[in-house]
Each structure stands twice: as structure tokens, then as C-alpha cells.
Amino acid sequence: MWKFFHRLASPPHFYRLAATLIPWLMFPGLLLLAWGSYNGLFVAPPDYQQGDAYRIIYVHVPAAYLSMMAYMFMAIGGGIGLIWRMKLAHAVAAAAAPIGAAFTFLALATGSIWGRPMWGTWWEWGDPRLTSELILLFLYFGYMALRSSIDDIAKADKASAVLALVGVVNVVIVHYSVEWWSSLHQGQTILKKGGPAMDPEMLQPLLAMILGFTLIFGALLARRVRTEVLYRERRTRWVRKMVLAPEGGR
Amino acid sequence: MVDIGMGNYGIYVWVCFGLTLIIVVLSDWRARVRHKRVYRDIEVRIKALEERE
């Protein structure tokens, strides 16, 4: 087991493994998305309260969930990198940030579009989830700004790892404080998300979408980590050998 | 046939799904482009070094 992890952490091994992994994540992910979208859009019955507008949750919920998950990847990757000095973990953290920011943006945009017919406004400060998500987007911006303003990669890795760990504690605090805050101001009824009462015909596509999104996230992450690894290892012998090999290494 | 318009909500729903598609495709495309660029830069540098030796 330990040996497996050790090999996984070796950059050339990971670089090759990720390349074979990407299609295996990408295509099932796309299939699940297609199935989930079809069933979510056309098969699942309309919600008795929100009508067809609720179908936005099929993209909003997975995006919101992945925005958190990407942040966890950043924080955990950074933590592992700091404690065990594992360079691959830092590469994962660096790669997760832009993907997480993209999904956070998507969650915000879909939440806001959903708000238009439901609340009659594009932005409702009273909704704690949207507000937390906005703060999360700012946290991503801060993280990426810090990373890009430090030239030395090793230093950037460590500094942004500290920031991500501090940020993860903050995300929890933001969540609860914003919830408290919106309860003060009698926040509007918020987006209904799942729960035991949900019709299986509605729930199944949602689960498929969540799983599909996760696989796509994995594929995107693997692709970006490959780039990070390649760049960080640009002076090593294995990269040199790969580049000079007749068939190349993509 | 199903109702594409979904009452009055169709436009919102379709925009959301469209946006999702755009963001996923764009993310993947950008990641590919970045990888190619990094690879090419490294290739150029290594080959230049190789020729000098």
C-alpha cells in the first residue's frame, strides 16, 4: 500500500498515469451529465411550488458542491505539502484553484438566474448560500492572486498552503455567521435542495449530475496537475528524455 | 413532445444549462491549451540546449 502511494507521488509516474486516467474520467462523466440532463430537463416532473424553474438545481447544486470540494482539495493538498513536503500535493492544490473558481462562478451565476423568476431579483442578499458562495469566490481570488505574485514556486506553494488552511477554517465560520445574519433579516425562502421528500424521479438525475460533475472535475484536475508537474519538473532528466524521445510525450 | 418552453421558466433553465456547458468546455479547452504551451516552451528550451552541446 505504502509503495503504491510512493509510486503515485513520483512525478513521472503520475504524469503518465494521469494521461491514461483522463479519458476514463471524462467520458463516463459526460455520459452521466447527458443522462442526468435529459432526465432532469424532460423526464422529472415539475415542482409543485417552483414549476420548471427548479430544474436549475441540476447544475446549481453540483457546481456549489464542487466549489467547496475544490477548496478542500486546495487546503488538504496544501496541508499535505507543508507537513510531508510532498511536491505533488502542492501541484494538486495549485491546479484545483482555477477549477474551483470556475465552479464557484457557475454556482453564483446559476443561483442568481434562479433568483430572478423566484425572487424577482438577480441578487438577493438575504440568501445565505449565495452570500457564502460569493465570499468563497473572493477567497479563490485571494488565493490565486497570492500564488501569482510570488515568483519562487516552492515559496508560492507554501505561502498559499497556509492561506488555504486559514481559509478553510474561515469558510466554516462564514457559513454559520451568514446563516445567523440572514435569519435576522428574515431571508427569503431558499432554494430547495433534495431532502427525503424529493421524488425519486427528481432525485436520480440530481445524483447522476453530481457524480458526473465530480468525474469531470477529476478529469479537469488531472489535466491541470499534469501541466503543473511538467512545468515544475522541467529541469529533470525524465522530462528531458520524454521531450527528446522520437514519439514525444504530449 | 416535451415542453421546451417550460412555462415561463424555460429561458432561465436553458441559460443555466448553456452556461454550464460553456464553462465546462472552456475549462477543459484552457487546460489543454496551457498544457500544450508549457510543453512546447520546455521542448524549445531543451532542444536549444541540446544543439548547443
Added chain:
Amino acid sequence: MRRRLATERKVLTAKLSAKDLTLIRGERCLFQQLEFALDAGELLLLQGRNGSGKTSLLRAIAGLLSLESGEVHWNDVPVLSQRQEFHGAMVWLAHRTGLKGDLTPAENLHFEATLRPQSKTEIAAIYERLGIARLKRLPLRSLSAGQQRRVALARMLMADVPLWLMDEPFTNLDSDGRKLVIELTEEHLASGGLCVLAAHQEVDINATVKRVKL
């Protein structure tokens, strides 16, 4: 009296060594597979041009830089696993003195005294020796660069530690000052101390000198 004996004993066992040190800063490899071993009473001279990595090596020894590979050992234990003990046994004279221009030498040194174990030597004697006794109530920024350097030297003399790290200690000093630095280093080595000194020129000193060329 007993105190001094204790200090001497501590110093006698002291040993600074390193193996396989490699440091990469940005795009450049500053040194590779560097090694040295330094015993009590010995001076390690780091020589090299400007920008050859002398300061980086000193910073790495002090534990301020993380190395690509290799470890520095203090008494055969890796420095990073006993940071506090090691830092309690060293003092470093850096290019940037770490003294505040707004404060007087006395105020600066009063603060410094709380950071490290202090020797019993009278502070007045140290001021006298360094020739800064009459300056101690003036703001540091009103002193010349050489005088500020002497205040930084006072910090080293005040500390009761076996290991001195010195980065270009002769900068800004007049010939008297340079002689003084040599004398102080010789005394420190003679009492069983260790010293790592980075300089771009030759140092004429009466002690066992080991060299690292960068």
C-alpha cells in the same frame, strides 16, 4: 565561576557539520553536494565572488532557507529537528543588522538581550571594547554605518553562545574595526567557540581555518 565552566563544557562538545547540501534559488543552482565539518575552536571560511551564494549558505545553516537536499547537523542532530536548541546556541551577524534606526543602541541591545541567553560580561565593558560607549544614548540612525556595525557586533558579544555566523563582518569598518573583529573572533575560537564567516577577501587570522569555496 561555575557558570563559565558550564559554558566551556557546552562549547567543547559543539560540532557543526553538513553533508550533501544542495540549494536551488529560482532558476540557479547555487551549490551542490557541499559538505563540511567544524569542531570547537575552528573557523569555517566561506569564500566566493558576489552572488556566489555565501549569504544563502549562511542563511541555510541558520535554518532560514529550506534546502533542496541535505541537512545541517548541530552536535550530530539535524538542525531542523532541534531548531530551538540550535538557535539557542548561535547568533548571527547579517548584512542587514536587524537594529532599529529610531532606537538608541542601548534600547536596541536591551531588546536583543531578551532573545538569547546572555553572557555575564558587563555590558559596559562590551561598549568600551567596541568603542561605542559614548554613542549609546543617540538614535542609531544618526550613527555612521561603521558605528552601527559595531553595535551589531555588541549583540554577538552579549550572547552566551558557541556558534557565530558572520556575513561579511568587515563591511563598513575602518582598519581598527577590522582588527577588532579578527581579535574578537580569535578570542571566541580560543575559548572553544565555532565560527562561520563569509568574506570575499582573504582573512588573516590566527586559528584553525577550514574553507568552502563557492
Added chain:
Amino acid sequence: MGADIPAQPGILAGLVAITRRDLLLAWKRPGDVLNPLFFFAMVCTLFPLAIGPSPAELMFSGPGVLWVAALLASLLSLNSLFLSDHEDGSLDQWLTSPQPLPVLAIGKTLAHWLISGLPLVLISPLLAMTYRMPAGVILVLIFTLFLGTICLSLLGSIGAALTVGLHRGTALLSLLILPLAMPVLLLGANTVSLAAGNEAYATGIWALAAYAIAALSLAPYATAAALRISNE
């Protein structure tokens, strides 16, 4: 006396010394203390000019305005927290001293709070009065600002440590710290608003106090780690 080991300065001695040194430095350069204070007062003056002098509106927006102004003012002084110590080599000396770095970080943060946080708390009643805040609410404001500025100084020390030595430090620092500081602002300002509306506000105070304690026990470690990294 323990004769066999050299006298090792105590842990608290380092904390006290570093705080004392920073206060002494601030004493010799009073501008560092006064600038954020003036900034705070001026931002608080801007708002009535922008939204009009109607007492009802001022009473309504007072807590939020005072809190946002306090947040921005404490942000203003953060950039210089470790900057001069980094530039003149003091950081190198602390990092190579046997004193535990988190303790030194607490000392620095304490000094920063005494220099830039506490004065804000002290002049806040004056500004609150111009916003027609009743005495009871002012008391709540003082208390929340007291706890809040502690939180902000602690959070800010992490950001200042992360950005020390970077070229675009100031703008970056705000970008890093503001999202982290949002819960503090939210808790503080809303607690005062609740008090102003004669509603139960104890939850906010407790939450702020909990935040301050958590920050006090965790932030110094993050600051220390960040300093080690930034000073490489």
C-alpha cells in the same frame, strides 16, 4: 540559580520585549498611530455627507458605517506590520532566536492592536454620538469593536506575514484579508444594529468572543508559519 545552564530568557519575556519595543517605536513615530485614526474619523464623516443628515437614516446606518470604517482603518495599518522588520533584518534575528516564533507573533500583534486597534475603540463613542447613537448602544459598539479589533489584528497579522516582501503587497493584502474579515464585520455590525433596535444581541457578542479566542489560539501559528515562508 541554575548554574549549569546559561540563563535562558523566559517565553513571556520575549513577548513583553517585542511589544515594548514596538510601542517605543510608535512613540517615536506618532504618525503611525494617528494616520489610521484620522482615516477612521474621516470615513465616518464621509457617510453623512453622502447619505444626508437625516437623523433616522444616520441612526439606521451608523453601526454598519462605523464598523466598515474600523475594518478599513485597521487594514490600512497592517501593511507596515512586518515590513520594516523584514527590510532591516529584524525578522532574520527573530527567526534565528530560541524564542518560539508564535509567541513573538503574538507580541507583534498585541503591539499592533495597542497602537492601531485600541485607539479606534476609544474614539468610536465620539463618532457614534454624531450618528445619534444612544448611550446603551454605544456601550455595545465599544464592546464589539474591542473584540472585533482584536480579531482583525490577529487575522491581519497572518495576511501581513504572507505578503511581507512582495511588490504588490498592499492591494494583495486587502484581497487576502477582506474575505477573511467578513464574518467579523458581519457579527460586529449586526450585533450593534440589534442593540439599536432593542433586540436580543447577546449571541453576536458571544460569537465574537468565541472568534477572538479561536483566533488568539490559532492565528499566531499561522503567522509564524507564514513569516518563516515569506522570509526565506
